[in-house]
Amino acid sequence: MTEASNIIDQVVSQEYQYGFSTAIEMETAPIGLSEDIVRFISAKKNEPEWMLNYRLKAYKHWLTMEEPNWQNFNYPPIDFQNIIYYAAPKEKKKLNSLDEVDPELLKTFEKLGISLTEQKRLTGVAVDAVFDSVSIATTFKDQLKEKGVIFCSMSEAVHEHPELVKQYLGSVVPYTDNYFAALNAAVFSDGSFVYIPKGVRCPMELSTYFRINAENTGQFERTLIIADDHSYVSYLEGCTAPMRDENQLHAAVVELVAHTHAEIKYSTVQNWYPGDKDGKGGIYNFVTKRGTCEGDYAKISWTQVETGSAITWKYPSCVLKGNHSNGEFFSVAVTNNAQLADTGTKMIHLGSHTKSRIVSKGISAGKSHNTYRGLVKVAAKATDARNYTQCDSMLIGDRSGAHTFPYIEVANSSAVVEHEASTSKIGEDQIFYCNQRGIGTEEAIGLIVNGFCKEVLNQLPMEFAVEAQKLLAVSLEGSVG
């Protein structure tokens, strides 16, 4: 048996591939957080008065709040005065085209497998690349413009589309929502902004790639996606960070608004640095993601593949306001070594005939802990609401843990809420069976885990499904035990 654990250990201990950092001249805010820092960030971005005021209100509110402590794990206290809230590559002058972007930056994204240069871009995917605090480049802007699709950095949107930003920013996740959302509203640096006009089916996948590079920096990006009536968009977010010994904070906010008959598909492949085998370093991933189905028949679908971060704490949620609106959550969360993940979703049924579906697959290896926490809430006026939840956990080795906390609050008796859960262990027998057919142990784990997650991986756009499969195999390398 101990020998078996050795194999699992070897398989889970593969190195993080994206741990390099880029040597580039940076402009940073002084360390720590104060009203001055908020003003500094706003000034750096040349923001209009209304934006600054919004930030200041959020900051003042944040000061009155306390850090939450209800999650199923402990982490060392975060010293909010020991974080740099703004870091940007030093620009010599205003950039007019990609050719003027620092070649070091282009190289960094190249190394991450994301090409921003015209010739080599992923075909059919428009990319917005965010490096530390600022957006570096958004590709395919012109083609999108023809269709009336707006896809740009948040800072740009504040200047070019102030009406839309004013109307929607904070409409789904107000700064009063939670501690990290308030912090984000005060200091957010950049992120992506998407607007799909009425009746438009966005002609390509939109994608944002986040990279934390600078030391001691927090990343607080803000994403806002609005799909107007009868429109459709599929959006993908990817992220990595260098290996550093100290923990870094990532506190993003993502807001989605789907109007009547609109559909937003939001996929995340999260691969932040998870820390080393003993749990040193890694990203704290405290993210608020929420979408509102404003109109009737609107649909929001979250798909996430979470493999990175030291601590992940996120609950992409759907507020189903429109009648017949539909929320989906498909999740794969993999934890290994000392990682902690507490993730799940909230489905808030407000409209009648609203539907939601939750499929969560948690895989824990090493001595990690993986928690599913989900809330299904059916309001009194939501007649004929339906929810189906399926929560499956898989344990690799015998030192890891899986926990499931489903919360159900139903105030309308016509609701049908179903919950199914299972826990399984990758059996030595399964691995041995694969071995006996000539399949090595790492391959076998990859095969078994991908089989376990198939339902969720099938939701991802093709290009990313392949990526995600590889990522699952890599993040579990050295995990058999």
Add this chain to the structure above:
Amino acid sequence: MLSIENLHAGIEGKNILNGINLNIRPGEVHAIMGPNGAGKSTLSSVLAGKNEYTVSQGSVYFDGKDLLEMSPEDRAREGLFLAFQYPVEIPGVSNTNFLKTAVNEQRKYRGLPPMEATDFLKFMREKMDFVEMDKSLTSRSLNEGFSGGEKKRNEIFQMAMLAPKLAILDETDSGLDIDALRLVSNGVNKLRSKENAFVVITHYQRLLDYIVPDFVHVLYKGRIVKSGTAELAKELEQKGYDWIKAELETQNA
């Protein structure tokens, strides 16, 4: 092809195999019989390399190579196949995908390129006909929800796909209906050649009517206590194991 000498093995400090000697040459079929708990499945697990078992003494050579030094996957890639007494289920992994991975991993070991998808499917169809496997079983998850007989048939199908040098069939006949028994046996007979060999573990003479063995061995308390030809199996069928046990006791007395 396979030579086992004085093999002692056990699990968690308990001795199960107490000095097995067995020689298998290419082209031969050996049947191993013996009462429940004698150590038949243990022997096949040890040969396949299941790491829960510890070998305390003895040696096993497979085609001149030290088998006990090899990882289980390398043993398979060298051409050792075990049809499990209890095949495991792997949810979400289709039979096809599983076999494609296995076939290509084995090809890689032999320095061959992966099989083209269309060639693979053609190859698979051929072998399916071989054991009259139902097509729907290949797209389903590996062994998940398969009936006992379907699982056993799937083992033989996999064996046909992987074309091993030495195949050990651990009670593949148990759980098969009469027709399936004939199909599976025919499959094995068709695969028999001068180059490969089979070890057939069974409790019943009936299987050996179809797959006629060159040698029959009786395993008892972790040792091969009697060896003979196909006639021995018939004798066992009639008389059971008591006379062998009695023989042993008089020898020991």
